[in-house]
Amino acid sequence: MALRGNLRDFTVTQLLNLINLAHKTGTLVIEGPGEAARVAFRLGKLAYAQVGQEDNRLASVLHRANKLTTGQLRAIQTRAMQVSDKELGLLLINAGYLTQDDILNSLQSYFTDVVRRLFTWVEGSFRFENELLPPEDRITVRLDLENLIIEGARQLREWEQLQDEIPSLEMALKFIERPGTNIQKMNLSVEEWRVVSFINPRNTILQIAAAAKMSDLEIRRIVYGLLQAGLVEVIRPDGGLATAERVRPQVIVQNREEQKSLVNRLITRIRSI
Amino acid sequence: MQTVKMVVTGPFSAGKTEFIRSVSEIDVVSTERKITASGERAIKNATTVAMDFGRITVDEDLVLYLFGTPGQKRFDFMWEILSEGMLGFIVMVDSSRPETFREARSILETFRAYAPTPYVVAANKQDVTDAWEIEDIRHALRLDGKVKLLPCVANDKTTVKNILLELLYSILAEMDGGDK
Numbered sequence: 001m002a003l004r005g006n007l008r009d010f011t012v013t014q015l016l017n018l019i020n021l022a023h024k025t026g027t028l029v030i031e032g033p034g035e036a037a038r039v040a041f042r043l044g045k046l047a048y049a050q051v052g053q054e055d056n057r058l059a060s061v062l063h064r065a066n067k068l069t070t071g072q073l074r075a076i077q078t079r080a081m082q083v084s085d086k087e088l089g090l091l092l093i094n095a096g097y098l099t100q101d102d103i104l105n106s107l108q109s110y111f112t113d114v115v116r117r118l119f120t121w122v123e124g125s126f127r128f129e130n131e132l133l134p135p136e137d138r139i140t141v142r143l144d145l146e147n148l149i150i151e152g153a154r155q156l157r158e159w160e161q162l163q164d165e166i167p168s169l170e171m172a173l174k175f176i177e178r179p180g181t182n183i184q185k186m187n188l189s190v191e192e193w194r195v196v197s198f199i200n201p202r203n204t205i206l207q208i209a210a211a212a213k214m215s216d217l218e219i220r221r222i223v224y225g226l227l228q229a230g231l232v233e234v235i236r237p238d239g240g241l242a243t244a245e246r247v248r249p250q251v252i253v254q255n256r257e258e259q260k261s262l263v264n265r266l267i268t269r270i271r272s273i
Numbered sequence: 274m275q276t277v278k279m280v281v282t283g284p285f286s287a288g289k290t291e292f293i294r295s296v297s298e299i300d301v302v303s304t305e306r307k308i309t310a311s312g313e314r315a316i317k318n319a320t321t322v323a324m325d326f327g328r329i330t331v332d333e334d335l336v337l338y339l340f341g342t343p344g345q346k347r348f349d350f351m352w353e354i355l356s357e358g359m360l361g362f363i364v365m366v367d368s369s370r371p372e373t374f375r376e377a378r379s380i381l382e383t384f385r386a387y388a389p390t391p392y393v394v395a396a397n398k399q400d401v402t403d404a405w406e407i408e409d410i411r412h413a414l415r416l417d418g419k420v421k422l423l424p425c426v427a428n429d430k431t432t433v434k435n436i437l438l439e440l441l442y443s444i445l446a447e448m449d450g451g452d453k
Binding site for chain 2: 197266273
C-alpha cells in the first residue's frame with residue numbers, strides 16, 4: 001500500500017522513524033502550506049534533500065558553507081552551468097580547491113538543515129515514492145537518521161509544550177505596563193523584533209504570524225520567549241479584526257477631530273515630561 | 274487602549290538610542306551586539322542590531338511608542354516594517370560627522386517614500402566642538418526651508434522634548450491643512 005497521508009496524523013519525525021526502521025529507498029514528498037520538499041533515502045539513510053525552489057546545486061551549497069566565495073560562485077554559475085554537480089565536485093578536488101570531505105560535509109550539513117526545517121511543518125500532506133532517487137548527476141550522501149529523529153522528537157515535545165503554554169493563537173499581546181528592571185539587558189533577535197513591531201491589543205497572534213511570515217511553531221516560540229522575559233502578556237483581542245485582514249501595527253483609523261484630540265493629548269504629555 | 278508610534282531614524286551612531294532613552298519611561302529595549310566592521314568599530318563598540326523601543330504613557334487610553342531603526346544599511350529591511358502606521362518620524366544626523374550627511378539624506382528619502390507622514394530633522398551633537406552650524410547642515414542635506422531642522426543633544430531631555438513637540442506641531446498643522 002502506498003505510504004501517503006497527512007502531517008496532522010503522522011509527523012515528520014514518525015515518518016523518518018518508519019523509513020529508518022524499514023530501510024526504505026525512495027523519495028518522501030511533503031506538500032507543506034507554502035512550499036513542497038523532496039527528501040530522498042537509500043536503504044533508510046538520508047541521501048538528498050530539496051525544499052521549495054531553493055537552489056541546492058553543489059556550487060550554491062558550497063557557497064552557503066563558506067567553501068566558495070561569492071565571486072567563485074558567480075563564475076561557476078555563468079561559465080559552468082552545463083557542468084553537473086559530480087563533474088564540478090571532481091574539478092574542485094582535482095584543482096586542489098577543496099577536499100572530498102569538504103564537499104560531503106557541506107552537502108550533509110545542508111541536507112540535514114533542510115530536514116530540520118521540516119520538523120516545524122505541522123500542516124500538509126506527504127507521500128513516499130518507492131525507489132525514486134535524485135538524478136544521477138547529483139551527489140548524494142549516506143547519513144544515519146537516528147540523531148535527526150531524536151532532534152525531531154525533541155522539537156515535537158517542544159511543540160506540545162508550546163501548545164500547552166499558548167493554547168490559542170486567536171489571543172492578542174500587550175506590552176506589560178511595568179516591565180522588570182532587567183529589561184535593559186534583554187537581547188532580541190531580528191525575528192523577535194519583527195513580532196514586537198506588530199504587538200497591539202487589536203492584533204491576534206495569528207495575524208502577527210501571518211504578517212511576519214512565521215509558522216505556528218516559530219510564532220509560539222517567540223511569543224513564549226517574550227512572555228518568559230516579562231515583556232508582554234496575553235490578552236483577549238481588542239476590537240477583533242477579521243482573521244484574513246492584513247495586520248497593521250499601531251494604526252487606527254479615526255476622524256479628523258479625534259486625530260487632533262489625540263495629537264493634542266500627546267503634546268500635553270510631552271510638555272509635562 | 275490606543276497605541277501610536279513615532280520612528281527615530283538616521284545613520285549609524287547618530288544618537289537614536291540616546292534620544293529615545295532620554296524620554297522613555299521604560300528602560301529602552303535595545304539589541305546591542307558587538308560589531309565586526311573595522312570602520313564601525315572605530316566609532317562605537319556595539320551597535321543597535323534591530324531597533325530600540327521606548328514608551329511614553331499619555332493616559333489610561335493612549336500610549337506613544339518610540340521605535341529606533343538600526344543605523345546600519347544591512348538592517349534596512351526593518352525600515353518598511355517599522356514605518357507602517359507611524360504618526361511621524363525624526364531623522365537624526367550627527368552634526369560633527371559630515372561624511373554621514375549623504376546617508377541621512379538617503380534615509381530621509383526612503384522613509385518619505387514608505388509613508389508621506391510629517392517629519393523633522395534633528396541635528397544631534399550640537400554640543401560637540403566640531404558640530405556644523407544648523408544652516409550649513411540644511412544646505413548639505415539639501416533641505417527645503419520649510420523642513421524643520423532642529424538643534425539636538427540626544428542626552429538632554431529638553432532638546433529631545435522640543436523635537437518631539439515640533440514633530441507633533443507639524444502633524445497638527447498638516448491635519449489643519451487637510452481641513453481647509
